[in-house]
Amino acid sequence: MDGDNIAHRLGQHGRQVSAELYRFWHWWREQLLGMLPATWQRRLRQPGQMLCIHPAHHGYRLEQQPGNQVHSPKDLPPEALQRLVRNAGQIRLYLPQDELLLTRVTLPVATAGNLEAVLRFEMDRHTPFTADQVYFGFHARPREATSVQIQVDLLLAPKAKTDAHLAELAELSIFPALLCAADQPKAPAIKLPVHPNDTSPRAGRRKSRKVILGLVMVLLLIALPLYHRQARIDTLTAELELPRQHAEQAAAFKRELTALQDSRTWLGQRRAERRATLLLLDELTRQLPDHTWLTRLELKEDSLQIRGESTRASELIGLLEGSSLFFDVRFGSPITINPATSRDRFMITARLVQGAAP
Incomplete structure (x- = not known):
C-alpha cells in the first residue's frame, strides 16, 4: 500500500470521525439547552441571517433573508460567494413539489415520544420508500386529549435526486442544513446530513475556538457512554413498539368480544322473558x-x-x-x-x- 492510499484512507476516516463528533455535539448541545430556562433557550437558538437556495433553470438562485436579496452563484466572484455563505446563520435548500412527497400518517399516541425511530422503522408501511432511500422530516399535529391516535405530517426527499443537488452545491462550498418544500410553507423541514467539509460560521467558530474544543473533548469522555446507551435504548424502544401495539390491539379486541357476548346474553334473557309473558297472556285470553x-x-x-x-x-x-x-x-x-x-x-x-x- 503506497503513501497516497494511506493518506486517502486516513482522510476518509478523519471525515467520518468529524461527522460523528458533530452529530454527538448537536445531541449534547440539545441536552444542555433543555436544562436552561425557556428565555435562555430562545436566545441561544435564535437564528441569524438565512440563506435560501432554490433550483433554477441553469443552476441555483440564492436568496438572503431578511432583505430578500437575490444572487446567482455564477454571477458572484468566489470570494463574494464564500463571504455570503459565511455570513449566513442558516442555509436552507428549497425543492419543488415534484421532487418531494408530503403525506400524513396515523400512529398510536404512545409513539409520540419516539416518532423518529418509529417512522424510520415503519417507513415502508406508510410510504413507497424505505428509510434508507429518503431523507425525511416530520411534525405531529395537535390532537384532542381523549384521542388515542396522533396525526403526523411527513415530508420525504428521495436521496437519489437530493444527493445530486447536494453534490452540485458542495462544489460551490455550500452545505445546506435544512431541506424545505418550496410549495408547502407549513410542511415539516428535513435535517440534511452534515458534510465533513462544512464551512458554515458555526463550524468555523468550533475550529477557531480551541478552548471550546478542549471542553468538548472532556464532555466526550464523560457523556459518550451515555450517548451510546441512549441510542441503544431508542433502538430497542423502536423494535418493541410494534409488538406492543399488536398486544394493545389484541386486548382491545378481547374487551370488545366480551362486551358483545354480554350483550347477546342480555338480549337472550330479555327475549325469553318476553316469550313467557306473551304465553301467559295468550293462555288467559283463551281461558x-x-x-x-x-x-x-x-x-x-x-x-x-x-x-x-x-x-x-x-x-x-x-x-x-x-x-x-x-x-x-x-x-x-x-x-x-x-x-x-x-x-x-x-x-x-x-x-x-x-x-x-x-
Whole structure:
C-alpha cells in the first residue's frame, strides 16, 4: 500500500470521525439547552441571517433573508460567494413539489415520544420508500386529549435526486442544513446530513475556538457512554413498539368480544322473558270467557294476580285450574257487585307452573 492510499484512507476516516463528533455535539448541545430556562433557550437558538437556495433553470438562485436579496452563484466572484455563505446563520435548500412527497400518517399516541425511530422503522408501511432511500422530516399535529391516535405530517426527499443537488452545491462550498418544500410553507423541514467539509460560521467558530474544543473533548469522555446507551435504548424502544401495539390491539379486541357476548346474553334473557309473558297472556285470553274482562294484571316471579268484572265470577276458578300453566287458583278477596254494571267484581290469585314463570 503506497503513501497516497494511506493518506486517502486516513482522510476518509478523519471525515467520518468529524461527522460523528458533530452529530454527538448537536445531541449534547440539545441536552444542555433543555436544562436552561425557556428565555435562555430562545436566545441561544435564535437564528441569524438565512440563506435560501432554490433550483433554477441553469443552476441555483440564492436568496438572503431578511432583505430578500437575490444572487446567482455564477454571477458572484468566489470570494463574494464564500463571504455570503459565511455570513449566513442558516442555509436552507428549497425543492419543488415534484421532487418531494408530503403525506400524513396515523400512529398510536404512545409513539409520540419516539416518532423518529418509529417512522424510520415503519417507513415502508406508510410510504413507497424505505428509510434508507429518503431523507425525511416530520411534525405531529395537535390532537384532542381523549384521542388515542396522533396525526403526523411527513415530508420525504428521495436521496437519489437530493444527493445530486447536494453534490452540485458542495462544489460551490455550500452545505445546506435544512431541506424545505418550496410549495408547502407549513410542511415539516428535513435535517440534511452534515458534510465533513462544512464551512458554515458555526463550524468555523468550533475550529477557531480551541478552548471550546478542549471542553468538548472532556464532555466526550464523560457523556459518550451515555450517548451510546441512549441510542441503544431508542433502538430497542423502536423494535418493541410494534409488538406492543399488536398486544394493545389484541386486548382491545378481547374487551370488545366480551362486551358483545354480554350483550347477546342480555338480549337472550330479555327475549325469553318476553316469550313467557306473551304465553301467559295468550293462555288467559283463551281461558277467560267473553263476559269477563280484566282491569288489572300483576305478574311476579311465580305468581299471578288479576282483577276485573264478570257476569259469572264464580266459574273463573274452575276455568283457570283447567289450564296447564296455573295451579293453586283462588279468590284473593270476596266477590262484590258493581252497582253501575251489575257485574261481579273479583280478585283472583294463582301460582305459576315451573317453566311458565318469566
